[in-house]
Amino acid sequence: MELARGHVLVCGGTGCTSSGSNNIIEQFEKSLAEKGLQDEIKVVRTGCFGLCALGPIVIVYPEGAFYSLVTPEDVPEIVEEHLLKGRIVKRLLYKETVVDDDNIKSLNEVDFYKKQQRIALVNCGVINPESIDEYIAFGGYSALGKVLSEMKPQDVIDEIKESGLRGRGGGGFPTGLKWQFTANAQGDKKYVACNADEGDPGAFMDRSILEGDPHSLIEAMAIAAYAVGADEGYVYIRAEYPIAVNRLRIAIEQAKEYGLLGKNIFDSGFNFELDIRLGAGAFVCGEETALMTSIEGHRGEPRPRPPFPAVKGLFGKPTLLNNVETYANITAIINNGAEWFKTIGTESSKGTKVFAVGGKINNTGLVEIPMGTTLREIVYEIGGGIPNGKKFKAAQTGGPSGGCIPANLIDTPIDYDSLISIGSMMGSGGLIVMDEDTCMVDIAKFFLEFTVDESCGKCAPCRIGTKRLLEILNKITSGNDTLEDIDRLEQLCYSIKNAALCGLGQTAPNPILSTLKYFRDEYVAHVVDKKCPAGVCKALLSYVIEPDKCKGCSLCAKKCPVGAIEGVVKNPFTIDTSKCIKCGVCMDSCKFGAISKR
């Protein structure tokens, strides 16, 4: 391989691709060729750097200059100034990395990255995910080599058990134990499977691993297959992630070519074939038994457990199913040992967790933190706080199965057990930050709309119960309810939790229960005062013109689609609330800020 004098790393994750990083790569190649630098400087399309809010992101090595919000028009300047003349283009640098006129900080010292520790994401944003050689150069497939040449299957399982790794898909079941159950199960044929059906809205860590480091998943699945005695594997991945699917396909082909998948891997006599199955947009397929039913080609409906998949899974055979991020920790544990892994994290939760931080926060993106980091550190130090000086109200973890963490619990260390104890859950790692403009009843309704839509319909508590929950929430947000409705809502939540067949139904009431627990006063305000404190629920709002601010320009009256605004020009106008449909056009059109909603 020829050595290049410099490397231009361009993020090719979904976030940056959406903001146009492909054009930037093209422009770099064009500009470099114009200056005759194409052999000296190498352009690499990498996986996600994590700081999606500032994408597209370009990092130039050896200097480590971190350019953010780059446009194709900026590229000739970077090539001319930085790559040709050696002068870093300061105006494009991520401002946190600038120390003074002559110095830049390394990325690891920036607030966003300082508190992070990358195990699952270690190669994301560093290597070209479409090159198996780069993965191998960074130590890839050495863990598989070690396992096949030095370790017995039981040794591998013992190492994983010892590490204390727990399932990163949300449940937090000890991974080593799961491997042991599958290894112990009797059967002529066994499967390993990977759950890459990342359905929680707002969570995209699995996608980033698949896009940024697909070989780490293949390697880990091969190790798992060896440990439990399987020779065939499936990755069940969302069809909504085209970039991830494509890179995984490429990676599987490359691994086959190199003899790292297929027959007699490393001359050990171990065989392993890996195939991809696309999901088709059903949230319930993230549930393990439903996922397997879907791989088998049927409607993705869950099956009662037991029998657990470890005993009777895919096509009726013992099957090991883990989530992408869980697998992404395996090679590090094998290479560095369980003792090393155990030094990271808290007593009951070892290692790190990747969170997709989104919502009302400055640095939206992907972060990997040691277990036990507090929510405050994530929101204010790594996340850079809430935009527009608003107040933090709550964070939502665990998606439609999880709950809210209110402001007074912001110092809770994040691990599996502490989150459950405060009524939320780790979930797959979506973390949505909400500020004072978010209505908690509305958020509960949002999640219930989701579960009603996604309920597969197999069991009555989930199919009918969640629908009833949503109806009650609709009554509350439209002001047609009584205090008894809140009690009925709560009772029904517990009934569904106890009676539903699978994880989707059992956890569907969580968003309601946790908002009721911490924000009951908001429910009461909707019911008793018929007001939405956050100003979100339309039916409970009324638009008002403040007479002292209104100049009487009549613009709002002209814009109002139902003619609800009347008045005499140059005198304050008024809104007839009986006609008003609360569309908000008047408020948007007023140039004097005289219209407010209450």
Added chain:
Amino acid sequence: MSEIKAPAFKDTAEQSAKLQEVIAKYKGTDGALIPVLHEAQEIYGYIPYEVQQKISDGLGVPMAEIYGVVTFYTQFSIYPKGEYKFAVCLGTACYVKGAGDIIEKIKDRLGIDVGQCTDDGKFSLDATRCIGACGLAPVLTVNDDVYGRLTVDDIDGILDKYMN
């Protein structure tokens, strides 16, 4: 569900041959139905009754089961989509940042509801699950183009671009 007017199904010899190829490729493998449906939708853009029938004949899977699977998964559509497929992400991050207002605005302008297609077959509107571009919330995709960090005021400009 409201009745959706759908234009008659058209099939070309090329599409038909491609589908037969796909069926032949997967026939006999475990769990063949869903991969075949994915590729069939790729070929025709949607999976109407006629295509389901061909798959049923080819794979030897009963129609009832195929219809059951097609209607279970949101990715599969039995109705045609517009030439320009507008899809607004309704993941949590986008929702918190106002995706609901964006969708209302598009519904208003196009005069169709979510899941529908305009009469001239040009535009369809869908609400999608999280597409994972949460850093750009709220996000709208039109075919392969992605529009992020949207406000309601941006919508007119985007729609105008595709209307002409």
